[in-house]
Amino acid sequence: MRIAKTGFRDLRIVLAALFALLSWSVAIAGDGWPRTFVNVDGSRTEIPAKPQRILSTSVSTTGTLLAIGAPVVASGSAANGKFFAQWASVAKERGVENAWPAGKVDLEAVYATRPDLIVVTASGAGSARDMLDAFRQVAPTVLIDDGGVSWQALATQLGTATGREAEAAAAIADFDAYAAAARAKLRIPAGKANIISFNGAGQSNPIARTGGPHAALLTALGFTLEDPDPAWHTQASPREDFVWADYERLVDLTAETTFLLRVDDSKAAAFLNDPVLANLPSVKKRQVYGLGVDSFRIDYFSGKEIIDGIMKKFGT
Structure with a gap:
């Protein structure tokens, strides 16, 4: 009889341990882990x-x-x-x-x-x-x-x-x-805008597509983006964010405002003074701006920098 009681007690201990383990597992699962x-x-x-x-x-x-x-x-x-x-x-x-x-x-x-x-x-x-x-x-x-x-x-x-x-x-x-508050205070130039990573002659000059993150940010601020022709893309694989375009394709752009990646306004002169691009609407209107030195990759931090830079240019 003593042995039976001991066995029963041991069984209860094992069951209690299993119950505790099960409870712990459920708690972890309920918390999302693993x-x-x-x-x-x-x-x-x-x-x-x-x-x-x-x-x-x-x-x-x-x-x-x-x-x-x-x-x-x-x-x-x-x-x-x-x-x-x-x-x-x-x-x-x-x-x-x-x-x-x-x-x-x-x-x-x-x-x-x-x-x-x-x-x-x-x-x-x-x-x-x-x-x-x-x-x-x-x-x-x-x-x-x-x-x-x-x-x-x-x-x-x-x-x-x-x-x-x-x-x-x-x-x-x-x-x-943050973007919505800025948009309420912006006076957006008439017409469309485009975004270019300007590298000059003999190189690809990526142009932001309307489905990419750079275009999404400017759209959220109230700009209407010009979408480059996907047929201009020179890389083997298509991309949703940029068209890698030959320099000569830039003359086919029609937007009245141009933003340049990776530079501030002081570096916009190279684009404005390029004789091949002289007839672009944005060049004629002198509406070419640097999007910011940290603008190539948009994240939470650089995105806010871009918003601040646009506020300085177009804020009311």
């Missing part, structure tokens, strides 16, 4: 717990991670070995380490960082896609594609991967409110 992230290539990454130490392998992704308050401990930098200027001070304040310049992945740095999540972008100069297998030996690794998508769409994806959905939604709402 979760499965669907990568851009269709593969899936299991993320066991909310990340506390994130390694961003590409500088083009890091700004959005910082905007949603993700715990980035290290990031790849641009080819010049520097972080993007629009958020470099934020990265410094948060102690983000500079892991490596674009194109020079350092696996020793990956291990030294001790990440619990690694974020890799599938395209661009900072892509480390060919290192996915090595990264996944260190920590759960997600693959996203930040090329051609808005920072808001990227923030939503990264919010899912990092458990910061609310923070992503808050950053997007804050930015949208």
Whole structure:
């Protein structure tokens, strides 16, 4: 009889332990962890717990991670070995380490960082896609594609991967409110506008498409964007954000206002004084402006810089 009681007691202990484990599992599942992230290539990454130490392998992704308050401990930098200027001070304040310049992945740095999540972008100069297998030996690794998508769409994806959905939604709402407040105070020039990454003769001169993030921002501010002919595209694969056009195609543009990527107004003279472009409506009207030195990649931080620059030009 004593043995039976002991067995019954042991059974109760085991059942209690199993119940406690089940309760813990349900609590974790209810909190969203573990979760499965669907990568851009269709593969899936299991993320066991909310990340506390994130390694961003590409500088083009890091700004959005910082905007949603993700715990980035290290990031790849641009080819010049520097972080993007629009958020470099934020990265410094948060102690983000500079892991490596674009194109020079350092696996020793990956291990030294001790990440619990690694974020890799599938395209661009900072892509480390060919290192996915090595990264996944260190920590759960997600693959996203930040090329051609808005920072808001990227923030939503990264919010899912990092458990910061609310923070992503808050950053997007804050930015949208900032743009709406600016729009209410702008006097937009008549006619259409275009956005060009001006490189001059003998090179491709990317022109923003109406479906890209740069056009979306200017549209939100009240501009109507001229859409370049997709047939001008010189790259093998079409893009939703830009048409890579030959220099000679620029003469076919008709917008009355031109914004130039990667420069401020002081560098607009090269476009204004180009004799081949003299008959462009925007040149004739002298309505050619720099969109800002940090405008090539739009994120939460550079987007606000662009809005501020446009306010200075067209604010009432």
